Amino acid sequence: MKKTDIAIIGQGPAGLSAAIYTARAGLKTLVLGCDPKVAGNYVIDNYFGFPDSITGKELIELGCRHAQKFGAELICEKVLNVHQADEGGFEIKTDISTVSARAIILATGVSRVRPGIKNISDYEGRGVSYCVSCDGFFFKNRKVLVLGEGIFAANQALELKNYTPHISICTQKKKDKITDDYHKQLDRDNIPVLTGKVVELRGEKFVEQAVFEDGNTSDVDGIFVAMGEASSLDFAYTLGITTRGVFIDADYEQRTNISGVFAAGDCVGRFLQISVAVGEGAIAGHSAIAYLKDSAAEKT
Amino acid sequence: MKKTDIAIIGQGPAGLSAAIYTARAGLKTLVLGCDPKVAGNYVIDNYFGFPDSITGKELIELGCRHAQKFGAELICEKVLNVHQADEGGFEIKTDISTVSARAIILATGVSRVRPGIKNISDYEGRGVSYCVSCDGFFFKNRKVLVLGEGIFAANQALELKNYTPHISICTQKKKDKITDDYHKQLDRDNIPVLTGKVVELRGEKFVEQAVFEDGNTSDVDGIFVAMGEASSLDFAYTLGITTRGVFIDADYEQRTNISGVFAAGDCVGRFLQISVAVGEGAIAGHSAIAYLKDSAAEKT
Numbered sequence: 214m215k216k217t218d219i220a221i222i223g224q225g226p227a228g229l230s231a232a233i234y235t236a237r238a239g240l241k242t243l244v245l246g247c248d249p250k251v252a253g254n255y256v257i258d259n260y261f262g263f264p265d266s267i268t269g270k271e272l273i274e275l276g277c278r279h280a281q282k283f284g285a286e287l288i289c290e291k292v293l294n295v296h297q298a299d300e301g302g303f304e305i306k307t308d309i310s311t312v313s314a315r316a317i318i319l320a321t322g323v324s325r326v327r328p329g330i331k332n333i334s335d336y337e338g339r340g341v342s343y344c345v346s347c348d349g350f351f352f353k354n355r356k357v358l359v360l361g362e363g364i365f366a367a368n369q370a371l372e373l374k375n376y377t378p379h380i381s382i383c384t385q386k387k388k389d390k391i392t393d394d395y396h397k398q399l400d401r402d403n404i405p406v407l408t409g410k411v412v413e414l415r416g417e418k419f420v421e422q423a424v425f426e427d428g429n430t431s432d433v434d435g436i437f438v439a440m441g442e443a444s445s446l447d448f449a450y451t452l453g454i455t456t457r458g459v460f461i462d463a464d465y466e467q468r469t470n471i472s473g474v475f476a477a478g479d480c481v482g483r484f485l486q487i488s489v490a491v492g493e494g495a496i497a498g499h500s501a502i503a504y505l506k507d508s509a510a511e512k513t
Numbered sequence: 514m515k516k517t518d519i520a521i522i523g524q525g526p527a528g529l530s531a532a533i534y535t536a537r538a539g540l541k542t543l544v545l546g547c548d549p550k551v552a553g554n555y556v557i558d559n560y561f562g563f564p565d566s567i568t569g570k571e572l573i574e575l576g577c578r579h580a581q582k583f584g585a586e587l588i589c590e591k592v593l594n595v596h597q598a599d600e601g602g603f604e605i606k607t608d609i610s611t612v613s614a615r616a617i618i619l620a621t622g623v624s625r626v627r628p629g630i631k632n633i634s635d636y637e638g639r640g641v642s643y644c645v646s647c648d649g650f651f652f653k654n655r656k657v658l659v660l661g662e663g664i665f666a667a668n669q670a671l672e673l674k675n676y677t678p679h680i681s682i683c684t685q686k687k688k689d690k691i692t693d694d695y696h697k698q699l700d701r702d703n704i705p706v707l708t709g710k711v712v713e714l715r716g717e718k719f720v721e722q723a724v725f726e727d728g729n730t731s732d733v734d735g736i737f738v739a740m741g742e743a744s745s746l747d748f749a750y751t752l753g754i755t756t757r758g759v760f761i762d763a764d765y766e767q768r769t770n771i772s773g774v775f776a777a778g779d780c781v782g783r784f785l786q787i788s789v790a791v792g793e794g795a796i797a798g799h800s801a802i803a804y805l806k807d808s809a810a811e812k813t
Binding site for chain 2: 226229230233234237259261262263264272276278279282465483484486488491492493494495496499
């Protein structure tokens with residue numbers, strides 16, 4: 214297992230700005246994630262210091278080089294989940310490896326992909342969940358459906374095996390991005406991957422039935438939403454971090470309510486701009502440095 | 514009198530970042546101030562996006578060009594004071610002109626020059642003041658000494674004439690930077706400029722006597738500190754903005770307690786870094802835009 218002082222999840226402006234600070238302070242810094250959304254070909258007009266055109270892609274390249282210059286290690290792996298480790302610190306599972314970190318900075322941006330079910334909000338907390346680690350327990354031996362098209366969904370489904378054998382995945386008609394390795398594991402565990410689309414939920418008080426686009430229905434007790442890739446919000450659910458809608462609660466020092474976990478950038482939901490993400494990243498890095506210094510002092 | 518939608522005081526990263534947003538939103542934007550402290554020859558290492566060496570001076574030049582590109586007007590004038598105008602909005606007096614603005618963003622950084630008097634804090638609120646507009650009234654016909662070497666001090670002394678004829682300025686042994694024009698006005702109003710240095714204050718409960726470095730003493734009822742240039746803090750005092758020590762209180766939207774006045778960067782006293790100043794500037798700009806939109810809507 215890879216060990217690091219600080220794991221930063223997200224390689225956008227907030228994560229990289231944080232990495233510049235923590236790596237420069239001599240802390241071992243891993244930045245996980247790949248291809249942040251901002252790294253596109255559109256022109257960024259309003260980030261202070263670039264009066265001439267710069268694309269998101271170019272700016273992120275500069276930022277990656279900047280963080281690496283101070284020794285931060287950038288790893289292109291998809292983070293699937295984050296847990297508090299029994300022995301203290303945190304354990305991060307990616308599609309490829311497991312990382313142990315003393316502190317975490319969440320900076321994946323906000324990119325909640327909605328599954329496109331018209332009345333889904335009526336059933337949130339009544340059978341619809343966004344977090345297997347939080348709610349899986351309530352579905353012991355019940356029939357559950359995981360909505361999602363990628364390895365995030367596959368991983369959530371496999372985690373549900375701890376609670377129930379009655380699991381299916383539904384890609385909601387999106388292109389199946391689950392890797393062959395994961396498909397093999399799903400086959401082994403008898404978890405079918407459906408390619409249709411659930412468009413409506415039915416049930417008196419709790420979810421009882423999923424209605425598919427083709428009119429078919431399927432009896433179901435629980436729906437776990439895991440569309441697209443796992444985001445800071447998903448990690449926040451697992452870690453027990455307080456949220457406001459799709460945003461993570463962070464204070465002026467970018468601290469969440471969980472000691473050792475910080476958050477910066479769009480996932481915090483202030484003003485969704487690169488300038489702001491960069492500033493918050495710097496503060497999150499600064500706070501993480503102070504946190505590790507304090508916790509080291511406590512041990513001696 | 515020059516009129517503008519938004520006057521930004523301070524041409525550092527916070528002020529220029531704010532200007533990029535407000536000018537880009539089509540608001541008439543004046544950025545007042547000159548030669549921010551950050552515009553030096555030292556290298557900036559940790560502002561996201563510049564992995565190769567850039568000096569403070571170069572970064573500020575880029576930032577000025579960036580704000581001007583969207584139509585912000587940069588004016589190299591020293592702001593002496595800021596008041597709420599009777600007809601609404603704000604009036605800003607500089608060494609050269611007067612500006613009327615609908616909203617204000619304070620972003621002068623924090624650069625409180627101390628007068629070097631060992632027991633000055635014992636007399637704060639007991640004869641020692643940092644704001645003529647706030648406290649001048651309490652010194653009617655009393656003997657007051659203004660500490661300062663520049664036109665900020667000269668201007669404070671001239672404002673004191675509304676309350677008392679017994680005024681002197683003391684430069685605290687710093688090089689006299691008061692302009693000839695101001696010297697003429699001071700002469701006309703019988704305000705002498707002393708070049709010695711007050712090193713101690715005496716008095717039972719309130720200031721009664723200033724002790725100079727050469728051992729001489731002078732009876733005095735009030736001391737007004739106006740060293741160096743006027744800063745956001747000085748403007749905050751005049752505008753009635755709440756402060757914490759040398760810092761201005763601002764909320765998550767960079768709003769102060771005075772409607773229409775915003776603050777960003779080091780003067781707010783969060784984490785004193787360019788990254789943070791840039792982020793806060795963007796937010797202050799955004800909030801000022803929203804404020805002007807709302808106040809325009811109220812009028813129609």
